[in-house]
Amino acid sequence: MKILFAVWELDPFFKVGGLGDVARSFPAALKEKGVDIRIVLPYYKVLKLGRQRRVMVGEIRCFYDNKNRDVEIYKVEHPISKIPVYLIKNKKYLDIAKFPDTFAFFSLAIAEIIKSNILSWAPDIIHCNDVHTSLVPLLLKEKKVQIRTLLTIHNLSHQGRTGIDVLDKLEIETSKCAVLHWEIKSRKVNFLMEGIIHADVITTVSPTYAREILTEEYGSGLEDVLLGKEGRIFGILNGIDNNWHHVMANRMVRYPYLLTKENIAKNNGLKVYSWEEGKKLNKLYLQKKLGLKVDHGIPLVSFIGRFDPYQKGVDIIHKMLLRINLEKCEFVILGSGDPHWEERFQWLAKFYPKNISCNFIFDEVLAHQIYAGSDFVLIPSKFEPCGLVQMVAMFFGTLPIAHATGGLRDSIKDGETGYLFNKYSSTSLEYSLNRAIGIWLQDRNRYKTMVENAIKMDFSWDKSAHEYLNLYQKLIDGEL
Numbered sequence: 001m002k003i004l005f006a007v008w009e010l011d012p013f014f015k016v017g018g019l020g021d022v023a024r025s026f027p028a029a030l031k032e033k034g035v036d037i038r039i040v041l042p043y044y045k046v047l048k049l050g051r052q053r054r055v056m057v058g059e060i061r062c063f064y065d066n067k068n069r070d071v072e073i074y075k076v077e078h079p080i081s082k083i084p085v086y087l088i089k090n091k092k093y094l095d096i097a098k099f100p101d102t103f104a105f106f107s108l109a110i111a112e113i114i115k116s117n118i119l120s121w122a123p124d125i126i127h128c129n130d131v132h133t134s135l136v137p138l139l140l141k142e143k144k145v146q147i148r149t150l151l152t153i154h155n156l157s158h159q160g161r162t163g164i165d166v167l168d169k170l171e172i173e174t175s176k177c178a179v180l181h182w183e184i185k186s187r188k189v190n191f192l193m194e195g196i197i198h199a200d201v202i203t204t205v206s207p208t209y210a211r212e213i214l215t216e217e218y219g220s221g222l223e224d225v226l227l228g229k230e231g232r233i234f235g236i237l238n239g240i241d242n243n244w245h246h247v248m249a250n251r252m253v254r255y256p257y258l259l260t261k262e263n264i265a266k267n268n269g270l271k272v273y274s275w276e277e278g279k280k281l282n283k284l285y286l287q288k289k290l291g292l293k294v295d296h297g298i299p300l301v302s303f304i305g306r307f308d309p310y311q312k313g314v315d316i317i318h319k320m321l322l323r324i325n326l327e328k329c330e331f332v333i334l335g336s337g338d339p340h341w342e343e344r345f346q347w348l349a350k351f352y353p354k355n356i357s358c359n360f361i362f363d364e365v366l367a368h369q370i371y372a373g374s375d376f377v378l379i380p381s382k383f384e385p386c387g388l389v390q391m392v393a394m395f396f397g398t399l400p401i402a403h404a405t406g407g408l409r410d411s412i413k414d415g416e417t418g419y420l421f422n423k424y425s426s427t428s429l430e431y432s433l434n435r436a437i438g439i440w441l442q443d444r445n446r447y448k449t450m451v452e453n454a455i456k457m458d459f460s461w462d463k464s465a466h467e468y469l470n471l472y473q474k475l476i477d478g479e480l
Helices: 018-032 099-117 136-142 163-168 191-198 205-211 223-227 244-252 262-267 275-290 314-323 339-351 364-373 389-395 404-409 426-442 444-456 460-477
Strands: 002-007 038-042 055-066 067-077 084-089 125-129 148-155 162-165 188-190 201-204 233-235 301-304 330-336 357-358 378-379 399-403 419-421
Touching: 002 018, 002 099, 002 339, 018 038, 018 125, 038 099, 055 099, 067 099, 084 099, 084 357, 099 163, 125 136, 125 357, 125 460, 136 148, 136 191, 148 191, 148 460, 162 163, 163 262, 163 444, 163 460, 188 378, 191 223, 201 205, 205 233, 223 244, 223 301, 244 364, 244 389, 244 404, 275 301, 275 330, 275 364, 275 444, 301 364, 314 426, 339 357, 364 389, 378 389, 389 399, 389 404, 389 444, 399 426, 399 444, 426 444
Parallel strands: 002 038, 002 125, 038 084, 125 148, 148 201, 201 233, 301 330, 301 378, 330 357, 378 399, 399 419
Antiparallel strands: 055 067, 067 084, 162 188
C-alpha cells in the first residue's frame, strides 16, 4: 500500500500549528504498520532542514497564470521517522506561504508530478489535508489522472474563499466546478468545498465532529455539501506521539515524573519522580518561576491555547474570572492572539499578581512545565474538531475541564479522566471548575484515581492508524 501525504507544514521542517505535529507523527504510525508512506511539502525559503541530505529528483513545468513555471522536486529523509519527504520548489509561489496562490500552485504541482511519474513511484491514494491541498482531487480529475483521494478536515471553519480568478490561473472552467454556482454571485471559489465535492472520501479528526459538521450549528455553511457525501464521511480521533512527549517531558520539565517502572527504566539513570512527587515539585517550581504564591495547597488551573474568542472560549473564561474568588486558586495563561482579549486578561493579572500569570507568547518549554505543574487545564472551546491539549494534559496527569464538543467529548470521560460541561457558558464552566476543585480538596483518593486513569489513557496513533489502514484498503478495493 502506497500513500502520498500532502501537507503544508511538517515538524521540524516548518511548523505553524497542530497540523505540523500530526504530519510528523501520523505517517510514522502508518510506516510502523508496513505502509509505504511518503510526504509532500512546499520547499519554503524558511524551511529548517538542518543537516538533512537533499537529493534532486527532477524538474517539471506547471502552467499557471498564463505562463510555464519551473518546478524542482527534491527528496529528503525525515530526521525522526526516516520517511521520504518530497519538497516542491518554485521561487515565485512556494518560497513563502501566501493564500491563495501558494496552495493553488502547490496543489497543481502535486497533480502534475503524479501525472508525469517523475517520482518513479505511484501512490495508491493521495491523502490531502485541509484547505491547503483541497484542490488536489479536482486537479487530478482535470488532468485525467486515475487515483483515489482522501481529504481530512482538521477545521471546517478554514475554507479558503477567494476570488474566482484563481480558476483562470489554473485553467479550470467554472462549469467544471460542480458546486460553484452557489458562489457565483459573489465571484468567489471555496477551496475546501471543492475538496469535499471531488475527494473520494472525507475524514475528520474525531467521531463527534464528523456528526456535528452535518448540522447548521457546526457546518459553517457547508452542511448541505457534506450531507451530499453521506456514507463517505468518517470521524477518526487523532492521536499524540507518546514517545515524543516522553522525550520532551524529560528535556523540558524541571522534575520529570512517570507512572510505570518500565518508563522509569527507560531513562537510563535519570532521576524520575512518582507522579505525586513530580506534580508537587513542578507546581512549586512553576509558582516561583511565574511570581505566584508558592503554596502546594492552592489549586493551580491553566489555559494553554490561542486567544480566539470565536473558538477557544477565552470569553467565558474571562467572565468566570470576574465572578469567582480569585484568591482561592491560581491561574496560569499561556497563548497569544486577539490583542483585545490579551489586554482584558492582563488587566485582571495586575489586580491579582499572586493569583494570575499571563504569558502572551508561544513557549514550548513553558507549556510543558505548565502541563506538569497544573492541577487542572481549562479547554472551554465553543467547538473543537479534535484537540490535543486534553491528551497532552492527561499524559502529564493534569485533569481537563472541557466543553463537551467534538474531540473533547470523544477523549475525556466525565468524572473519570476529567470534567465535561454541556452548555457553552461561563456559569457551566464555573460549575465544573468548582466541582473539580471540590473533589481535589475534599476527596483526595478520588482525585488520585482520576489522575491515574488519565495517565493510563492511550492516545497513541496506533488505533487511529489502524482505522485509516482499513479505510485506505476499502478505497483501493473500490468499496468506497
